Amino acid sequence: MSLASIAPASVTPAGTNPAPALTGQGVALAFGGIKVLQGLDVTFRAGEITGLIGPNGAGKTSLFNCLTGAYRPTGGTIHYGTAPLDGLSPAERARKGIVRSFQTVALCPDLTVAENVMMGLARDYRAGWASAFLPLARGRRERAAMMDGAMAALTTLGLERTASAYPGALPPGTQRLVEIARAIAGKPSVLLLDEPAAGLNTAETRELTRALRRLAAPDLVMVVVEHDMDLVMSICDRITVLNFGTIVASGAPDAIRRDPDVQRIYLGTEDD
């Protein structure tokens, strides 16, 4: 963990990395006649932060939805390591440690911030129905353990003081960070972040950048969809560019920055 945060993860030769990667072969998705994903081949390696960029409507969120099982692809296969994921429901994939954050914040307004983050850990706990209704020691221990995990995730993002607030009372940027805390709380093996910096102010973005760097680990697959190019260029080891449901380019940040196709379709439209 600490080693990974000091040494850039990309130093690990990708071919020899034993940790499983998340791969898709020929992933296709269509709504009616509209082809949203046109047979993508993607590999998201463990130990790397991959940036997934592309203009609005390129299919970035749709690809996440296919990877997590929220959408059923119309073609292709998805593997985590050597295990195929195709038949698995979103909940089953979550139990394999494949988690995500949502582009539009999806926190429950009836739960406190800490409780929302606890839901990111819920898949690892097993206390039964008796402790759900009766004040049993097992349920109390479970809640305390989940609370500790949630507080650790909140602290990583500098949010520990919001723990007992309700999400509705927080500014949108903070809500989004809570959403990310929920995703990282359960020690995921695959972390898919959909526009984590949208709506964040500069200070919050800096906090997020630091947290994501710290989070990178040799056995973690991390994919970040983001429009904030500074963030993408500064944290990603590799960038994949999507346009109209196809991969336009894929490679190291510098190569992507220089790629003429990418400049034309994506970076050229940014006004910085």
Place this chain on the structure above:
Amino acid sequence: MSDALASPAAALPVPPGRVLARGATVLLVMGLAALPFAVQGSWIYALGITFANAVAVLSVSVLVRYGGEVSIGHGFFAAVGAYTVAIMEQRLGVSLLVSLPVGVALGVVSGIAFAWPSRNISGIYLAVSTMALALALPELINNAASFTGGYQGLYVAEPLVPGLSMSLQRYYVPLAALVLVALALGQFRRSRQGMAMLLVRTHPAAADAFGTPRVWARVAVMGISCGVAALAGCVLAFASSTVSPSGFTLWTSIFFLVGSVVSVYGLSLPRALVGGAFLTLVPQLLSASGAWIPVMYGVALLAVILAGHFLPRLSARIRRQGGTA
């Protein structure tokens, strides 16, 4: 306890408002427990019914709060509990001690049996299909007359605590049931399962993505809600000393829902009591008035409830569709 205190979040202060509310509830329960020594028999009887109805109100509120769904058929599940108590007393001569757990279990099972085939429908469609249960109920009871006593119904007279005055038992048993259900629901709100259900209700995709399938949540919330409804039916049969089809008509289900709305879907004991009191008193007042007035009243209430529940979602959907155009 000490390990819970060691965790940082357990040290977070409990809001003073909640401490105050909890104290007030304790005082209320103590007052209710002392009441039979202060007031007359007919009041004691009516209050026993009120407590049982309050539990029924909680069963509907659980479904609304944790499932986001409305039922117009919870009278069916209450009848499962009530008839279990009455039939087991008549056939086996056993008291609530045995029949109540059986009744609750049957309520849970029938709730799940209903929830599974209806797991993919929601909103007004689910509400209407629960209504079908309530409509079919009196016929079902009458068709099984050899068991259920048909129109006449059955008596429930077996004491839970032999030797203690039956009229006091008809007061204290429903009160105890109400207190225990309210406590259990308070516990449930903090449980992993309860929190997961709340997340499913507001963001099913997010719940799915963190390992809680929405079908599980629907089936589980129906099991809990219908188990509580059956429990209400058990104590209602005990408190009122009879069960008959006229006690479990469509109106019974509608009034359970109305009571839940009157209590603003509250899961606390005082809120449930408000709903239970409404449920006990209003039908009595209405039965004294002309034949059509209760019907109009019921229809108007139902319309208001359904509109209040579904219109916001409907208009949100319309707005969303308008926004994309």
